Amino acid sequence: MFRQQRRRLVLVVATVTGVLAATGPNAMAANAAAADQALASGSKQSVIVVLRNQHPELSPKAQRNQRKQTVGQEQAPLVDQAKQVGAQNVKAFDVLNGFSAKVTDAEAGKLATDPNVAAVVPDRTRAVKPLDxxxxxxxxxxxxxxxxxxxxxxxxxxxxxxxxxxxxxxxxxxxxxxxxxxxxxxxxxxxxxxxxxxxxxxxxxxxxxxxxxxxxxxxxxxxxxxxxxxxxxxxxxxxxxxxxxxxxxxxxxxxxxxxxxxxxxxxxxxxxxxxxxxxxxxxxxxxxxxxxxxxxxxxxxxxxxxxxxxxxxxxxxxxxxxxxxxxxxxxxxxxxxxxxxxxxxxxxxxxxxxxxxxxxxxxxxxxxxxxxxxxxxxxxxxxxxxxxxxxxxxxxxxxxxxxxxxxxxxxxxxxxxxxxxxxxxxxxxxxxxxxxxxxxxxxxxxxxxxxxxxxxxxxxxxxxxxxxxxxxxxxxxxxxxxxxxxxxxxxxxxxxxxxxxxxxxxxxxxxxxxxxMSIQDGNGKPAAQGAGLLATT
Structure with missing residues (x-):
């Protein structure tokens, strides 16, 4: 009776050891490659990835370099992720914190789930309609x-x-x-x-x-x-x-x-x-x-x-x-x-x-x-x-x-x-x-x-x-x-x-x-030109 119980223990340990081996570095890499392949599969569509934080505190003019650095750092991991699965035509922006790319629907879906992303939207076209x-x-x-x-x-x-x-x-x-x-x-x-x-x-x-x-x-x-x-x-x-x-x-x-x-x-x-x-x-x-x-x-x-x-x-x-x-x-x-x-x-x-x-x-x-x-x-x-x-x-x-x-x-x-x-x-x-x-x-x-x-x-x-x-x-x-x-x-x-x-x-x-010419504010107090009112909300 004792020997049978011991045999079962050995089998259990062997099974557990097998599971651990299946999730080792080589298998994990294989799983990641398979996941990337799935993200890269299918036709590609042009999208714009809009990040959640648009940094209104960083002016594109007054704080240009700081803004470029900040939004660039936020966009970098997302851009790298997209490129790893074959994204094309990647264009980064900094007036808008976001980038455009041509990606598969699967990759667009993955980008949309990132907590730093506000939305992934189609790169819409706008038409010129001349008279025929x-x-x-x-x-x-x-x-x-x-x-x-x-x-x-x-x-x-x-x-x-x-x-x-x-x-x-x-x-x-x-x-x-x-x-x-x-x-x-x-x-x-x-x-x-x-x-x-x-x-x-x-x-x-x-x-x-x-x-x-x-x-x-x-x-x-x-x-x-x-x-x-x-x-x-x-x-x-x-x-x-x-x-x-x-x-x-x-x-x-x-x-x-x-x-x-x-x-x-x-x-x-x-x-x-x-x-x-x-x-x-x-x-x-x-x-x-x-x-x-x-x-x-x-x-x-x-x-x-x-x-x-x-x-x-x-x-x-x-x-x-x-x-x-x-x-x-x-x-x-x-x-x-x-x-x-x-x-x-x-x-x-x-x-x-x-x-x-x-x-x-x-x-x-x-x-x-x-x-x-x-x-x-x-x-x-x-x-x-x-x-x-x-x-x-x-x-x-x-x-x-x-x-x-x-x-x-x-x-x-x-x-x-x-x-x-x-x-x-x-x-x-x-x-x-x-x-x-x-x-x-x-x-x-x-x-x-x-x-x-x-x-x-x-x-x-x-x-x-x-x-x-x-x-x-x-x-x-x-x-x-x-x-x-x-x-x-x-x-x-x-x-x-x-x-x-x-x-x-x-x-x-x-x-x-x-x-x-008549506005009186912190930049000057000129004489009024004519009579008028500025409407406010």
Whole structure:
């Protein structure tokens, strides 16, 4: 009996010893390799890994090196883990604490479970949707014979061109009559740097060169991954840059660019000037020859603007409509960090109509969200939408039916509006810029431009004027992005539309500049310019 019990003991010990041997170093390595193989198996998808701690206490500008070191250390083990199982196209960011990569669903799931990770989200694409030939033809179609040309559509004296776009007048920014109150009599954006994120253009366009020979563009970068000298639209980039800082030095005869069905008399001359022609531009090409861009490329552009240039304002005439649009996507988080670093960000609300359609990043409460109102002088000139068939004059300053509005997922409405329907933009007749065409589809150095994509750079230019005006009366200090937004919204003109369409109203740069010069705070106590109030919550 005793011997049998002893035999059982020996067997048990042997079994236990066997288990211990099975979990030894070689077996553990084999198990880890098998686990890695499982994580690496399957097709790969592009994702963005957003870390939980975005370190708002570390400014990407004021504490740049410390922030880069801190977020780099936090990202390193996650990046290494992803690379061990075959992650591709890894891009690290520091304005947003996160990185993008192409990984399997299994690896994305593992990264999402890490306690230091807030979310692993798809690297969403954002589309450029140019009008197709049929849509252009429909817009330009003639219903009947034109009415006589409306007064003011062309100059009475060709030697005195009309100042375009009409937004310069309706926002009280600039008039050909210098005696009229206008913002550009006071400031023009000098000393302020504005970056825009769009497609490509030619920075050497004659209307981007100042009278003294200096260039408006101080920097131009291509993040698209496509051939920087290859074919691309250029419509958005030229439109953004022109709306902000075109110089108005070139004269264009509109009779050479309108459709043959709606002719204009020879000498219908115009010049095109930006809202802030004294500002410097930083061009950030993310689309190139593609019609889609991923969020990770946009993040690279934001990183560059905040880290590598002394940029004061970023314009983002782009967006998407994920559901819910709650302002926590990677681009919105990067914009939050940019604003915290002292950069004013302006984003278009979108072109999807007035009810519950505001896209991201415009839903972000830290940016200035830009909706669109009408300017119809261009339609009187081109005859588009029946303007010269049925109308003898035109009315401005009504909400554009295309302007995205409503109450967004964060319970907010647009911040303010600016003209987006429609204006003239400088362009480049170089055939590689497919979007630079006239009303007959021919390569052209001037073209129409509109939508909230136009309203947004107008407001970015307005922000540049506010920043310069504030600096001039506050010992060179720059206003915070929050103050820039407060000034622009407080001085906007109420158009009588619901707030969920117009926000605070239409931008009035003259009133905004005077308010900026009057702020009494820790940076200065200048004399008041006029009378006005700053709105607060």
């Amino acid at each position: 030939a049929g849509q252009k033809q429909q817009i330009q179609a003639q219903a009947a014979a034109d009415q006589p040309l409306a007064a003011g559509a062309c100059p009475t004296d060709p030697a005195k061109p009309i100042l375009e776009p009409e937004a310069l007048q309706t926002t009280h920014t600039a008039f050909t009559n210098p005696s009229l109150p206008q913002a550009q009599n006071i400031v023009d954006g000098k000393g302020v740097s504005v970056a825009w994120i769009a497609d490509g253009l030619d920075p050497n366009n004659p209307d981007f060169i100042r009278a003294d020979g200096s260039h408006v563009f101080t920097d131009y970068q291509d993040f698209s991954g496509t051939d920087p000298n290859g074919p691309q639209s250029g419509e958005e980039a030229f439109g953004d840059a022109s709306s902000i800082a075109a110089q108005g030095r070139v004269t264009y005869d509109l009779s050479n660019v309108v459709a043959a069905a709606h002719p204009l008399p020879k000498g219908c001359n115009v010049t095109v000037r930006g809202i802030a022609p004294g500002a410097s531009l930083v061009g950030l090409n993310v689309f190139g020859s593609a019609e889609l861009v991923t969020n990770s490329i946009i993040l690279q552009a934001i990183d560059y603007a905040v880290n590598n240039d002394n940029v004061d304002v970023i314009n983002e005439s782009l967006g998407g409509n994920p559901f819910p649009a709650d302002g926590v996507d990677p681009v919105a988080l990067a914009n939050d960090a940019a604003v915290a670093a002292g950069v004013t960000v302006v984003a278009s609300t979108g072109d999807a109509g007035p009810s519950g359609t505001i896209g991201t990043p415009a839903v972000d409460p830290h940016v200035i969200s830009a909706g669109s109102v009408t300017n119809y002088r261009l339609y009187a000139q081109t005859g588009e939408r029946g303007a010269r068939t049925f109308a003898k004059t035109w009315a401005n300053d009504n909400m554009s039916s295309l302007s995205s509005g409503g109450i967004d997922d964060l319970g907010r409405v647009p911040d303010l509006v600016a003209p987006g329907e429609s204006g003239w933009s400088v362009c480049d007749a170089d055939p590689r810029f497919a979007g630079c065409t006239d009303e007959q589809g021919r390569p052209s150095n001037i073209r129409t431009f509109g939508g909230t994509s136009e309203a947004s750079p107008f407001i970015a230019g307005g922000a540049a004027l506010v920043i310069e005006a504030y600096k001039n009366t506050h010992n060179g200090a720059r206003p915070s992005p929050q103050l820039v937004k407060q000034i622009l919204t407080s001085t906007a003109a109420d158009l009588g539309h619901p707030a969920y369409e117009q926000g605070a109203g239409e931008m009035n740069t003259y009133a905004a500049v005077r308010a900026a």
